Amino acid sequence: MRRTTTTALLSLAALALTGCGPSTLAVESMIPAGGVRFDDAGALRRAVVEAGARCPGEQVVRDTGGGTDSTVLACDQDLLLGVADSERMEQQMIEGLEGIDGIHYLVQGNWVAASQDRARLEEIREDLGGEITSTSR
Numbered sequence: 001m002r003r004t005t006t007t008a009l010l011s012l013a014a015l016a017l018t019g020c021g022p023s024t025l026a027v028e029s030m031i032p033a034g035g036v037r038f039d040d041a042g043a044l045r046r047a048v049v050e051a052g053a054r055c056p057g058e059q060v061v062r063d064t065g066g067g068t069d070s071t072v073l074a075c076d077q078d079l080l081l082g083v084a085d086s087e088r089m090e091q092q093m094i095e096g097l098e099g100i101d102g103i104h105y106l107v108q109g110n111w112v113a114a115s116q117d118r119a120r121l122e123e124i125r126e127d128l129g130g131e132i133t134s135t136s137r
Contacts, residue, residue, distance in 0.1 A: 035109030036128050041073035041083045044111050048081065051127035053120060055079065080114045098135060106130045 038044040042060045049055050055075035062071050069085040070093075084090040093112050097105045105114040106121040108130030115121055121132050 035130065036111075037109040038083050038111050040069075041071035041081045041111075044081045044083055044113075045073050045075070047128055048075070048113065048124055051124050053079070053123050055081070078115050078117060079120055081111065082114075083111045085110075097133075101135055104132055104134045106132050 036047075038047070040060060040062070042058075045055050045058065045060075053075075055073075057073060057075045060071050060073050062069065068089055070089045071083050073081045075081060082093050084093055090110055090112075094105075094107060097103060097112065097114055100114075103114055103116055104118040104121050105112055106125055106128075108128060113121055113124055118132065118134065124130075125132060
């Protein structure tokens with residue numbers, strides 16, 4: 001199960017960084033206006049750690065081939081952080097997560113945190129706000 005989650009999260013990271021995938025305007029309603037925003041996944045990681053969540057991973061992956069400045073950081077095998085550089089990338093990150101069964105994701109401003117463990121996201125949400133959505137299994 002954990003290998004499936006890791007594969008799914010890495011697939012999402014690839015999707016986010018290449019800019020592939022469809023986009024919809026419906027996603028905008030899921031992103032609160034004026035939400036907390038971050039410059040990159042490293043800054044999001046610092047805020048997540050300050051909120052009390054574990055995030056041992058520190059390597060930020062920045063898109064260099066797809067032409068965006070969106071960033072992704074895998075805290076561990078079950079927590080992925082992503083920061084989008086545009087509304088289009090925000091939409092694509094969300095749409096990528098919607099396609100993964102049995103995952104929870106927290107969205108706020110221009111960032112997303114994804115995990116199979118909803119409790120990890122609840123811990124982050126207490127300090128950073130946002131909406132948690134769960135996909136069906």
